[in-house]
Amino acid sequence: MHKSGFVPIIGRPNVGKSTLINAILGQKLCIVSPKAQTTRHRILGIYNQEDAQIIFVDSPGIIKPKYHLQKLMMKSVRNALMDAEVVLVVMEPIAQSLESEVFFQIQKIKSPILLVINKLDTTTVEQAQERIQSLKDYIPYKEAIAISALKKQNLSELIPMILKYLPEGPAYYDKDMLSDRPERFFIAEIIREKIFLNTEQEIPYSCDVSVLICEERDNIFWIEAEIYVSRKNHKAMIIGKNGQMIKTIGVQARPEIQELLGKEVFLNLYVKVSEDWKNDPLKLKFFGYNEK
Template identity: 40%
Template sequence: MEEFKSGFVTVIGRTNVGKSSIINYLVGEKISAITNKPQTTRKVIKGIINRENSQIIIIDTPGLHKPKSKLGNVMIESAISSIPDVDVIIYVVEANDSRVDEKTLEKIKEAQKPTILVINKIDLIDATKLAQIINIYKDLYDFKAIIPVSVKQKKNLDVILEEIEKNLKVGPAYYDIEEYTDQTLRELVEETIREKALKLLQDEVPHGILVETSKMKTGKTKNDEKIFNIEATIFCLRGSHKGIIIGKQGQMLKKIGSFARQDLENMLDTKVNLKLWVKVKEDWINQESFVNKFKTKDQN
């Protein structure tokens, strides 16, 4: 019989290349927010993938970018500091972007760990272009594998798991078979609300959004149906942002709430009553006390 394998895998790459999209697909559950805005993922999140002969703990990380705030610094540090503790690195790039990120490649070379290159969004380019980009990367580093994929077309994604498995060592299952993330229910709820706000808002507003739940309690409706009562506050950087988040006659906040509620009802499999508030927390992205919440244990 084949021996059971397990191990930790970090997924790194520039912001917006589709790291969280790939992870949600592979885990089979929505554990990480996805939007077309940069810096969607703010902190390191673990997903657990149970296979017949292995358990893979896959780590979503904030996208690599040039940080402009203390929060940005902490995000980059948390992504980079995931590398020393893992068995395999997944490096994700976008098929339609041939700019090589020398700094990240340097980190990969230093780490000396089995590294798999995933080229995502191949739906955006043709075969010639793909051959070109593969050529560029194959000379840059001795990747264990180069896997072109498309989350949009659900193409070739299972190959990632096969390649990871090849590079794992014999080991136990670290997590229960029912577990699929290290995120608490509270964190999943907050991320769901933040994702909707990010998707609906423009420009600089999304970067300064922080969601905190103040109440999460199950109850009963008048018709004796189960209902989950959630109260949460959306914090933003400035008064002008608060106005935008609330919107004309509260339209924007209503929309955020209604989209979030739909997702939460699916996730929790019950009716949800969601109450949202908006408050200003002046320049929190540069305040140590708030930003520290986004650090991983190793960074503290």
């Protein structure tokens, strides 16, 4: 018997959803940062074994949206939940503010919910157990598990737990596929991650990245990407004093892009100002955020 299905991973920003997908896949697929709202798109992470295919769906952290980009981000969470066979709701070991948004969003879920308490490495097993009990009133979960995505604790128990609730079905994707997204998408994401890791306050949220050119020339991948910022003064900050910031972003992104493509990479970054792109439906479409 072969089992398969879509398993969205949802929760507040920063709980470790993307870290969990990477840990399960044993490969860095989704970008991760200590800042909230790192993930902006729905990304499939395909886990394959001989008798099963679990299609994990990484999604943006659940928030109350303020601008159009965030509205589309929340739409992508709802879309992810629509075709779910099993849903993983990831929570921190200690109660956080604004968790009610998560409780609200999961009300409509009809598929089985598994509660995952992440960051077990920061707490005791007893506290995690207490947390599992206290969430009973808010999350109608079938089963719960405490894990550490970062330290890869208890991950081997998570897969069999999911498989218990996954229906019989064929593989939806080739078994050697890891994701549904093209290389260009991941190149832009790697660059965006470096922006998140190196800039502060509103700067990461002012930026998005678009890959203009990605082609092989004389055995080298030639990549040109544009970093869009929503304010003129942010451009200067992304470039940095004597170009130091943009250089750091490039230096950190290049080896990861090389690993992704398996080839030497020449990376050229440009910075462009696009006023208020986060509220402009056309520009959001350009960056790959769908209205659907």
